Amino acid sequence: MSVVAAGVRTLPPLGPTRKLKLPKQVERRLGNGLTVIVVRRPAVPLVELRLWMPFGRAPLARGAMLAQTLLSGTESMTSVQIAAELQRVGGGLNAGIDPDRLMLSGAGLVTGLDRMLEILADVLTGATYPADDVATERDRLVDRIQVAQSQPAHLARTALLKRVYGRHPYAVQTPEPDQVRAVRPGVLRSLHAQRVHPAHAVLVLVGDVQPDRALDAAEKALSGWNGAGHSADLPSAPPLEPGPLLLVDRPGSVQSSLRVALPAVPRTHPDHAALQLANLIFGGYFSSRWVENIREDKGYTYGPHSLVEHSVAGSVLVAAADVATEVTGPALLETTYELGRLASLPPREEELEQARQYALGTLQLGISTQAGLASLTSAYAGNGLRLDFLAEHAARLAKATPADVAEAGRKYLAPARAVTVVLGDAERVGPQLAALTPVVTEPVSA
Amino acid sequence: MPTRRAKIPATKYPVERFTLDNGLRVVLTSDRSAPVIGVAVVYDVGIRSEPEGRTGFAHLFEHLMFQGSENLEKLAHFRHVQGAGGTFNGSTHLDYTDYFETLPANALERALFLEADRMRGPRLTEENLRNQVDVVKEEIRVNVLNRPYGGFPWLTLPPVMFDTFANAHDGYGSFDDLESATVADAADFFRRYYASGNAVLAVSGDLDVAEATALVERHFSDVPARPAPERPSFAEPDLTTERRTSYTDRLAPLPAIASAWRVPDPVTDFAGYLPYVVLAEVLTDGDASRLVERLVQRDRSVTSLGGYLGFMGDPFDVRDPTALLLQAHLPPGGDVDKVLRTVDEELDRLATDGLVEGELARTQARMATHLLRDTDAVLGRALRMAVLEQQRGEPGLLNDLPRLVGEVTDEQVRAAAATLRPERRASIEVIPGGAK
Numbered sequence: 001m002s003v004v005a006a007g008v009r010t011l012p013p014l015g016p017t018r019k020l021k022l023p024k025q026v027e028r029r030l031g032n033g034l035t036v037i038v039v040r041r042p043a044v045p046l047v048e049l050r051l052w053m054p055f056g057r058a059p060l061a062r063g064a065m066l067a068q069t070l071l072s073g074t075e076s077m078t079s080v081q082i083a084a085e086l087q088r089v090g091g092g093l094n095a096g097i098d099p100d101r102l103m104l105s106g107a108g109l110v111t112g113l114d115r116m117l118e119i120l121a122d123v124l125t126g127a128t129y130p131a132d133d134v135a136t137e138r139d140r141l142v143d144r145i146q147v148a149q150s151q152p153a154h155l156a157r158t159a160l161l162k163r164v165y166g167r168h169p170y171a172v173q174t175p176e177p178d179q180v181r182a183v184r185p186g187v188l189r190s191l192h193a194q195r196v197h198p199a200h201a202v203l204v205l206v207g208d209v210q211p212d213r214a215l216d217a218a219e220k221a222l223s224g225w226n227g228a229g230h231s232a233d234l235p236s237a238p239p240l241e242p243g244p245l246l247l248v249d250r251p252g253s254v255q256s257s258l259r260v261a262l263p264a265v266p267r268t269h270p271d272h273a274a275l276q277l278a279n280l281i282f283g284g285y286f287s288s289r290w291v292e293n294i295r296e297d298k299g300y301t302y303g304p305h306s307l308v309e310h311s312v313a314g315s316v317l318v319a320a321a322d323v324a325t326e327v328t329g330p331a332l333l334e335t336t337y338e339l340g341r342l343a344s345l346p347p348r349e350e351e352l353e354q355a356r357q358y359a360l361g362t363l364q365l366g367i368s369t370q371a372g373l374a375s376l377t378s379a380y381a382g383n384g385l386r387l388d389f390l391a392e393h394a395a396r397l398a399k400a401t402p403a404d405v406a407e408a409g410r411k412y413l414a415p416a417r418a419v420t421v422v423l424g425d426a427e428r429v430g431p432q433l434a435a436l437t438p439v440v441t442e443p444v445s446a
Numbered sequence: 447m448p449t450r451r452a453k454i455p456a457t458k459y460p461v462e463r464f465t466l467d468n469g470l471r472v473v474l475t476s477d478r479s480a481p482v483i484g485v486a487v488v489y490d491v492g493i494r495s496e497p498e499g500r501t502g503f504a505h506l507f508e509h510l511m512f513q514g515s516e517n518l519e520k521l522a523h524f525r526h527v528q529g530a531g532g533t534f535n536g537s538t539h540l541d542y543t544d545y546f547e548t549l550p551a552n553a554l555e556r557a558l559f560l561e562a563d564r565m566r567g568p569r570l571t572e573e574n575l576r577n578q579v580d581v582v583k584e585e586i587r588v589n590v591l592n593r594p595y596g597g598f599p600w601l602t603l604p605p606v607m608f609d610t611f612a613n614a615h616d617g618y619g620s621f622d623d624l625e626s627a628t629v630a631d632a633a634d635f636f637r638r639y640y641a642s643g644n645a646v647l648a649v650s651g652d653l654d655v656a657e658a659t660a661l662v663e664r665h666f667s668d669v670p671a672r673p674a675p676e677r678p679s680f681a682e683p684d685l686t687t688e689r690r691t692s693y694t695d696r697l698a699p700l701p702a703i704a705s706a707w708r709v710p711d712p713v714t715d716f717a718g719y720l721p722y723v724v725l726a727e728v729l730t731d732g733d734a735s736r737l738v739e740r741l742v743q744r745d746r747s748v749t750s751l752g753g754y755l756g757f758m759g760d761p762f763d764v765r766d767p768t769a770l771l772l773q774a775h776l777p778p779g780g781d782v783d784k785v786l787r788t789v790d791e792e793l794d795r796l797a798t799d800g801l802v803e804g805e806l807a808r809t810q811a812r813m814a815t816h817l818l819r820d821t822d823a824v825l826g827r828a829l830r831m832a833v834l835e836q837q838r839g840e841p842g843l844l845n846d847l848p849r850l851v852g853e854v855t856d857e858q859v860r861a862a863a864a865t866l867r868p869e870r871r872a873s874i875e876v877i878p879g880g881a882k
Contacts (some may be wrong), residue, residue: 009517012559014530015552018481043479044818045455071733079743083733087808089452090815092732108815109452136746143749143777146699150594150880252696255584255592286534287525296521299580302588322588324580354529361531361550368480369822 020364020394022387023373026211028219032226033199036218038211039377039387041370047110047207047214048374049093051120052382054200055102056312057169057232061179062191065134067097068141069188070104070196072133074126079133082119091116093123099170099234100312101382102196107371110208117221124196124225129188142177149174152250152322155444156257156423159248164261164316164419168237197227202381206374237314239263240419244438245332248445249426256328256424257320260335263412264308264315267385272308273396274408275317279308280355281347281405282338282413283319287354290319290338300324300331312383317412325425329432332422336415336436343414346406359397363390452811454852457821461842462655463835466663468671469643470565473831473841474658475650477824483651484828485557486546487565488836490646491639492539493617494680499626502582502619505538506627507635509578511545512536514569523560530556538617539758541765542833548825551652555661558649562665565645570632579624586618594697598876599704599773600757606691607706607872612680613767641672648832648841651824682767684708685870692875700749702876703782704773705789707866709755711766713837721858722770723761724851726753727809728801728859729792730772734808736792741774747785748774762847763833770866782875790868797864801856814848 025039055063071093072079086092089112096103104123108116148154158174165171203222205214240263265271276284283290283306294300306319323331347355366372367390377387422433426441433439462474496503514520527534532549545564547557590596601616608614647666649658685708710718729737730753741748753772755761774785820826821844831841 009559009563011517011526012555014556015554017552018550021481041479043477044457044822046815046818046822080734080739084804084808087732087734087812088804090811092812092815107819109455109811111455112452112811133743136743139746139777140742140749143700143775146778147594147775150697150699152592253592255587285528287521287528292521295581296577299577300584302581302585322584322592324584324587354525357531358528361553362533364480364531364550365482365533365548368482368824371819371822 020391022391023367024211025387026215028215030198030219030223032223034222034225035202035381036215037202037204037377037381038209038214039204039206039373040209040211041206041373042208043370045110045208046107046370047113047205047209048107048370049105049116049120050204050374050378051104052202052378053102053196054100054231055097055195056100056234058191058195060172061175061183062187063097063102064141064175065138065180065183066188066191067095067102068137069129069134070095070127071123072137073128073130074122075128076122076126082123085119086116089115093120099173113205113209113214114217114221117217121221121225124222127192129185129192131185134183134185134188138180138183141180145174145177145180152253152255152257152423155248155250156259156421158445159246159423160259160261160318160421163246163421164240166238168313169234170237170311170313193227194230198222198225200231202378204374204378204381206377207370234313237311237316240417242417242419244440245420245422245433247426247430247433247439247441248421248423249441250423250444251425251427253423253425254325255322256325256422256429257322258328258331258335259421260319261419262317262319263417264317266315267310267383267389267393271408271411273393274400274404275412276308276359277352277355277397277400277405278342278408278413279306279317280358281351282306282342285355285358289341290335293338294321294323294331294334298330298334300327310383325428328422328424328429329436332433332436339413339415339418342409346402347409349402352402352405356397356400360394363394451807454810454814454848455818456849457818457845459821459827459845461831463841464659466642466667468667468669469641469673470666470669471646471835472662473646473648473835474653474655475648475827475831475841476653476655477650478652480824481551481652482548482824483551483554483557483649483653484546484548484825485561486544486648486825486828486832487561488542488544488646488832489640490542490644490674490677490836492541492543494540494612495639496615498611499623500631501615501623502617503623503627503631503635504543505618506578506582506624507632508536508538508543509582510570510574510632511564511568513574513578515564516566517563518560520569520574523564526556526560532557539760539763540617542763542836544829544832546825546829554649554653554658558661558665561647562669565640565642565666565669568636570629570636572629575627575629575632579627582624583621590618594695594699594880595702595876598702599771599874602693603704603706603771603872603874604757606689606874607685607769608682608767610680610682613682637672638675641674642669643672644674646832646836648828648835650828650831680767685872688868689872690875692877694877694879696879698876698878699880700778701776701780701782701878702774703776703785703873704771705786705871705873706769706771707870708767709770712761712768713765720850721854721862723755724806724809724813724854725859725862726755726770727813728805729753731809731812736796737772737789740792741785741788745788747776747780747788749777750775762830763837765837786873793863793866797860800860806856806859810852810854813851817848817851
């Protein structure tokens with residue numbers, strides 16, 4: 001055992017706080033409706049690209065297949081040629097989809113920006129969805145869905161979304177294999193024609209660029225991208241409806257996946273900063289009550305975390321922990337206790353200061369890379385905000401009082417408002433949970 | 447189409463190196479483009495150094511380094527880092543264990559204090575040990591036991607390829623071994639491996655070199671001097687006959703296969719090693735790569751594919767012996783033998799016919815992007831430079847990597863491909879037990 005000399009050294013104080021400094025950014029709305037935002041961070045000779053296209057209410061399987069095959073070919077290039085041409089300038093593009101948006105993202109050598117934009121434009125205006133590639137990618141997507149459906153994290157998420165969102169489009173975010181198998185190239189071409197268009201889309205470029213020159217390059221490459229099409233507004237997400245704990249049976253599980261959804265507000269809501277701080281104090285970072293309790297004190301779990309998730313149609317707070325099967329009941333008990341404590345009693349001053357410093361500091365860290373800046377700028381822009389909102393948010397975090405945070409705890413973190421889902425071995429964890437709260441049990445879907 | 451070769455750019459991060467009297471090596475790399483710093487302490491001990499009967503101990507010990515130290519109670523480390531607006535973590539690799547923070551620049555001295563305090567001595571108590579054994583068991587459950595393909599192939603392939611305990615054993619550890627660990631084991635491990643002479647401290651980002659040097663001296667110069675233990679050789683002979691095993695994963699829905707071939711010593715034969723790093727990308731990086739085009743798109747015999755250097759995907763921070771790995775998931779009912787035969791065929795073709803025009807240059811341009819992107823993160827620079835200092839005495843190599851990758855020739859890649867013969871290959875197959 002190491003010999004410990006008691007308390008001879010004291011923690012050095014922090015140096016003076018540096019003011020949040022936002023990088024230079026420029027913006028232009030092109031004639032076709034596309035918004036282009038360019039942020040300069042010259043650190044490394046690269047450029048990051050994010051193209052956010054609103055894609056709410058798109059049919060699930062077709063949308064997923066569109067993302068899977070958007071880069072599979074154009075009038076002039078095959079999928080291999082697209083990939084090779086992008087690689088030639090150190091570039092790459094990926095397509096991803098969620099219930100809010102279709103996103104094309106990538107990064108490349110900054111000297112290749114013009115070429116990347118050209119290829120991007122070719123894909124946006126001329127994706128052909130070749131039958132062979134669509135057939136291959138259909139099978140691959142089905143395989144991927146099968147693998148996802150064997151992952152407890154995915155199954156727990158799926159059950160939680162269904163329970164939280166009911167009939168809202170957010171309720172189901174992964175298509176069924178049979179729906180995917182039915183998708184043909186023709187419907188992808190129509191969906192592309194209807195929905196892949198520049199109105200309301202936002203292109204973000206971040207990196208070692210001259211902002212005005214990058215705007216011109218984007219305009220030159222993308223002003224020919226058109227298409228009337230339509231966009232579809234999502235209905236507001238429904239409020240949470242608390243009820244019995246939903247236990248999803250996955251026989252043989254050696255852990256239980258505990259997921260708790262709680263109400264939350266969008267980034268611009270006056271309560272948001274206080275809610276973020278209350279969430280941090282509860283379980284939003286390592287030095288939170290929940291992590292210190294169920295991990296560092298009791299050893300029930302490895303990586304518990306809680307996060308306010310923002311989507312276009314609404315926000316939700318989700319707390320997640322994977323806990324040993326034999327302590328599933330005790331872990332829920334401690335979770336309810338920590339939520340209840342924050343909903344009933346104000347946080348201590350020093351707890352709030354610690355959470356506040358973390359929230360402010362991690363804002364700085366988040367914008368200290370090209371990739372981080374690009375993702376944040378794009379996420380903000382997709383929700384109608386610009387990077388300067390970060391400064392506004394920082395000011396709100398700095399001002400939130402213990403009373404504000406206590407009020408947020410009361411309003412948003414009350415266990416009485418929680419929707420709880422547990423995925424695990426029902427035979428072993430059912431009785432533990434039923435001792436604490438009413439439980440309904442379902443077999444695992446899929 | 448004419449092949450216009452993209453010019454490979456370079457970074458010019460400055461590098462300041464010095465060694466304290468107690469043997470601690472220090473690397474400082476200043477970059478004032480954002481008001482943040484990265485701090486990394488790397489100890490030259492990893493999974494390969496675990497004693498027999500103590501599988502998983504290097505990783506368990508990493509957890510214990512967060513449980514308080516000379517002047518810090520349990521939980522204090524986390525609170526002091528996060529309360530300064532920073533983030534932290536640690537990770538255990540085959541050859542080293544790292545501890546690191548990313549922080550606003552005004553927290554530099556605090557981070558140095560925290561790292562120096564635990565370098566002097568962590569609080570090793572029975573209570574903390576039992577608590578962290580429980581936490582590590584949950585980590586293993588979430589990452590390995592409760593999910594399909596857990597530990598594939600990083601934990602499942604080494605025992606096929608290697609014969610010695612050091613290289614072959616499960617680095618996450620068996621529950622029996624973890625539960626048998628004692629405080630005395632931990633104290634021994636600390637004394638032996640967590641010596642000032644066995645560590646490197648790297649600090650990157652918004653710092654003034656003179657000020658940072660003074661702070662490093664203030665906090666680390668009285669860490670008691672202990673020399674680095676002698677590092678044993680972990681060498682094993684190359685394979686001369688093919689090795690292959692399989693196991694059933696009761697949760698996995700699809701078959702999978704991973705293969706590995708030994709590669710030259712990454713430290714003593716870096717020039718011989720680099721072509722393999724490039725080869726892995728030629729084979730598997732993106733839709734225009736050799737194996738993705740053939741196996742995924744043309745034959746449809748594989749649904750996803752990856753290729754990389756090192757069992758933990760760590761081309762530039764692992765020592766010999768290490769390997770080039772290929773791994774693939776197959777569609778339901780897929781034929782693993784056929785996939786391996788096709789890989790052999792493609793390797794033969796590459797070895798015989800060489801690369802096509804532009805194929806190498808575009809792969810190298812893409813690799814440059816990946817390397818530069820990693821170094822844009824302040825912590826990426828600190829961690830990478832710390833390990834380059836530890837294993838090579840050459841932290842500035844970070845600036846040269848894109849160029850060196852770009853100088854690898856067609857002929858070298860072709861020669862590397864020619865060595866990946868079936869008789870030098872170790873493979874492991876996952877038989878799906880969870881197919882519906």
